[in-house]
Amino acid sequence: MHLFNKVTDYTTAQSAFFDGMTLLFGGFGGVGTPPGLIDCLIDSGVKDVKLIGNDAGFPWIGIGKFVCLERATHLLASHIGSNPTAGDLMNQGKLQVEFSPQGILVERIRSGGVGLNGFLTELSKGTQLEYDKPKVTIGAKEYIYEAPITGDVGIVYAKKADTFGNLIFDKTARNTNPYVAMASKVTIVEADEIVPMGELDPEEIVVPGIYVKYIVQSKGYNWKWVWETKDK
Amino acid sequence: MHLFNKVTDYTTAQSAFFDGMTLLFGGFGGVGTPPGLIDCLIDSGVKDVKLIGNDAGFPWIGIGKFVCLERATHLLASHIGSNPTAGDLMNQGKLQVEFSPQGILVERIRSGGVGLNGFLTELSKGTQLEYDKPKVTIGAKEYIYEAPITGDVGIVYAKKADTFGNLIFDKTARNTNPYVAMASKVTIVEADEIVPMGELDPEEIVVPGIYVKYIVQSKGYNWKWVWETKDK
Amino acid sequence: MGDERQIIAKRAALEVKDGMIVNLGIGIPSMVPNFLGKDMRVFFQAENGILGMGPTPKENADGNLSNAAGLPVTVLPGASYFDSAIAFGMIRRGCIDLSILGALQVNARGDLANWIVPGKRVPGVGGAMELAYGAKNLIAVMNHCDKDGKPKIVTECSLPVTTYHCVKKIITEMAVFSIIDQQLYLDELMPGYSLADVKNNTEADFSFSTNFKAHD
């Protein structure tokens, strides 16, 4: 695949998935989670996946569709409140869930994505969310060490991609996607629109293409949002 | 000053400067350093300033104009190669210079700007640039602790600002400016163009106005670039 | 119960001042904007990555334009989109003037418990820790007692704590409390409730604010 044309099909993208992989997924409550790549992940049959992302989605939305299939062994997320199945699997011991403060989680992904070795914060000090994270004393103060996160594979949803992988996002569907792109060894982007290089203004590009391995064409969200189902 | 109208004059902005302040300045080799605010700083007469920014500019460009006046006591930067006066002042003991790897310096400013407590890196390990920075051992590995940086005042150069302080930048004049804006208690923005709220596309805004205290109208660069003087 | 929640939200709305940057949690806090004056210019931030949210759209809701609860919103002039790391950067950095959060328990020192009921509800912490840590002012809004009638303003939180010493004000259907230097003070009685009601339903000890008032 040449540096300047990373557009491919779902079958090729799917070959990046493997049993036991650590998968980073973009999205916040399913908003900004790539729907086509979630289906592609489901179809792949891969199992024993370690999932890292903001939340567990809803049972029929975002990563939640995959979580419900019991093919993930671990989930590191800030909450699973919107996906009761995730809670059930956790209580049954079928899914190991670690919680992180939401902003700390995305910073940990960023830390991995920018090649740093983690950071210090006092945020979760003295709470259950300290887990057994290392404590570091600097001067007179003790902090929690938060380790960098990287993924074997990352799935990202973009509004537009050029063939190099320069990305722009759509409103609040941006959320964690830029850092998932930076922190994954193999970043796969599902884009609503794929354009030739030169079509995006260099100033508006949010994620430079340097981070992207594969680009696939999206067919858009294939689920109903909670507020849409409520309307009915 | 209301949240939604932060536009003011240089006299008001100048009142933010004080003797002994830590001043963060945006810019990279003078590109993206706010020219009007540099003059405003010079006119203010403040002294004993601790400067933090990418470099020392050139003697007639960017922060270099202020450095040459011997009213800064400290400079934390990645290099001073383009400003021989800074080197002379350092050798004469009139300016205390601390060097940082360039990317580590901007990350330290970001760390302060996003309310974290510093980060770990192995980057400068075993070199003179370790200084006496704390070492932290995580697992079997030793890292350098890089402390967060914040400023009393930050000066920023933007292409456009709306009256709330939402900012967009111009090409490579962006550089360190977004993080200077985030990490300073009082952020002053010099903008080439000031527009009403609603005129900037929410998607293209690089720095949300939440970080900005004052906005002043720029008259543009008032120095010759090195390559311009070479042409002559 | 629905009424009580509206009453709490209405009282909380009085804490929102012109020119503030405000972050609202889910549940009762999300009702606060309904009670703000029309001339009030406030910017609402949400931690998924938006500043300057406007009201819920009446039609043509956009799945990619939502608040942190995933519900559709609109934008006001001057709004901006950004990524979640920057959203939380703002919060930790102290750029949020006021955060209004729901709570399971608050103790007299201002410790907040709002993320987990072990063995029962495991929603996860979401952005609560950052908001509790970073907001300049944190108001906890909640029913005065839980569904079993047990006080939620307690001497010690029995539920896992989200953040210590963070709550500055508590608003319930019965009363408004302030917490200053880890001491609990009764500011107001809410309409329809007596001091006895509040005493009987509050486990934590409290003093009276210097400007204590029974009713508006």
Place this chain on the structure above:
Amino acid sequence: MGDERQIIAKRAALEVKDGMIVNLGIGIPSMVPNFLGKDMRVFFQAENGILGMGPTPKENADGNLSNAAGLPVTVLPGASYFDSAIAFGMIRRGCIDLSILGALQVNARGDLANWIVPGKRVPGVGGAMELAYGAKNLIAVMNHCDKDGKPKIVTECSLPVTTYHCVKKIITEMAVFSIIDQQLYLDELMPGYSLADVKNNTEADFSFSTNFKAHD
């Protein structure tokens, strides 16, 4: 001397392959693009915050569109602007296929000294540490000896080290060396120089590459 620098840059250009992301230091490295084939599609990155730089503009240079040395550049289709933190994020993360840097000294183990001559030149480290740390491949280009005729390929760096064990190749006007597993190997002699020249002007011990060649 000018000629020598051109010759070094021309040889370094052979290391640049189609489809690479490349970061060039100031001095000799900045001359490398002049020697690249027209059909070569390479993206140059600069640490101030740009990817996809094109050639120096012939006219209408823009003060706000420059490389890390502050010199005006242009952009190719597909270029992007970003802030310096992201620029260095790319570098540390290993997104740069090739970094070509000037050097004051390199030792046989690949330690690079290029940021300070104590008491004389105090330019500061700039982005050299990150590039030496993060680039997948780091080539040091320099004159074989310093102005006093002293070897710059040394047993131990007498100047403060920028980064340890980072240089993978050294290109001078006299020779090309590789450094593999902290061992120095002579790859090529440059036109006009003999093995004796190289031996006499290189302080560090070296072996011969299996594919050692005297001249093209």
